[in-house]
Amino acid sequence: MKQYLDVVRDIMENEIVKPNRTGVAAKSVFGRTMRFDLSQGFPAVTTKKLAWHKMFAELIWFLSGSDCLYKLHDLNCHIWDHDALSENWLKKVGNEGDVGRIYGVQWRRWRSAFKDEPVDQIGELIKKIKENPNDRRMVVSAWNSGELDMMCLPPCHMLFQVYVANGKLSLAMIQRSCDMFLGVPFNIASYALLIHLIAKVTSLVPGEFIHVLLDAHVYENHFNQIREQLSREPRPLPTLWLNPDIGDVDEMVAEIYKRVYDGEKPEAVMDSYAKLENYNPYPLLKGELAGRKK
Numbered sequence: 001m002k003q004y005l006d007v008v009r010d011i012m013e014n015e016i017v018k019p020n021r022t023g024v025a026a027k028s029v030f031g032r033t034m035r036f037d038l039s040q041g042f043p044a045v046t047t048k049k050l051a052w053h054k055m056f057a058e059l060i061w062f063l064s065g066s067d068c069l070y071k072l073h074d075l076n077c078h079i080w081d082h083d084a085l086s087e088n089w090l091k092k093v094g095n096e097g098d099v100g101r102i103y104g105v106q107w108r109r110w111r112s113a114f115k116d117e118p119v120d121q122i123g124e125l126i127k128k129i130k131e132n133p134n135d136r137r138m139v140v141s142a143w144n145s146g147e148l149d150m151m152c153l154p155p156c157h158m159l160f161q162v163y164v165a166n167g168k169l170s171l172a173m174i175q176r177s178c179d180m181f182l183g184v185p186f187n188i189a190s191y192a193l194l195i196h197l198i199a200k201v202t203s204l205v206p207g208e209f210i211h212v213l214l215d216a217h218v219y220e221n222h223f224n225q226i227r228e229q230l231s232r233e234p235r236p237l238p239t240l241w242l243n244p245d246i247g248d249v250d251e252m253v254a255e256i257y258k259r260v261y262d263g264e265k266p267e268a269v270m271d272s273y274a275k276l277e278n279y280n281p282y283p284l285l286k287g288e289l290a291g292r293k294k
Contacts, residue, residue: 001237005234008230012230016029025219040237043189044281046237049283050281053077053266067101080153121140122140129169156179169202176214191209222287236280
């Protein structure tokens with residue numbers, strides 16, 4: 001994960017400190033790119049422990065297309081509570097648990113101006129990969145300008161495109177706002193896992209993940225944790241075990257929820273579909289979300 005640490009180091013050496021919506025000052029840089037060859041290991045950060053199950057739960061939730069916070073809670077994940085249960089959002093939406101038209105809704109149920117049925121961007125993407133892998137329009141967008149005010153939080157990782165060559169599936173993602181301590185390690189792992197899943201159901205091999213960071217920042221209340229990470233020597237990357245029986249993304253998501261509702265522990269269910277092997281990170285580093293009221 002040298003790529004990640006290089007960007008973090010760049011930010012910490014930068015003198016630009018900008019105010020932002022959270023009220024917590026942040027050092028930032030604009031426009032950086034990280035590339036991860038997935039054949040070299042799974043890009044889980046090793047200089048602190050990655051919250052693997054929370055990351056996987058969020059991705060499952062996105063892929064389900066849900067706009068319900070409690071569908072994420074069902075997977076024992078509460079990382080969206082701060083935004084989804086904020087006083088301002090609840091006043092606006094008037095329905096506790098409604099997160100609005102966020103990532104998963106846009107991925108699976110983008111409203112069409114010409115058809116009564118919504119556009120399933122993920123379904124269309126997988127279909128194109130199978131039928132026309134040289135298509136240059138294999139793009140999924142979560143940034144819907146007409147619906148930003150209908151989201152409890154506008155998309156940070158806002159668009160991705162896939163590319164198929166020599167039997168390998170690569171993906172480039174553009175992220176407009178990049179919390180380098182809390183968010184970005186999560187995002188790297190989430191999209192790497194997404195590549196593996198899509199490659200699995202399209203009979204391809206995972207290629208490269210290209211992560212384009214626009215406003216990349218470290219909040220002032222994370223400076224000490226970031227300095228600690230920079231003092232740690234990165235360890236070897238883990239490998240990803242993926243259930244060989246996964247043949248369809250939607251079936252996987254439905255099966256995960258069914259098993260959880262039947263009483264199985266979410267973490268155990270997720271581990272039966274995907275888990276990290278030989279993951280040996282440094283201890284967990286905790287940090288408060290910028291702007292969160294204690």
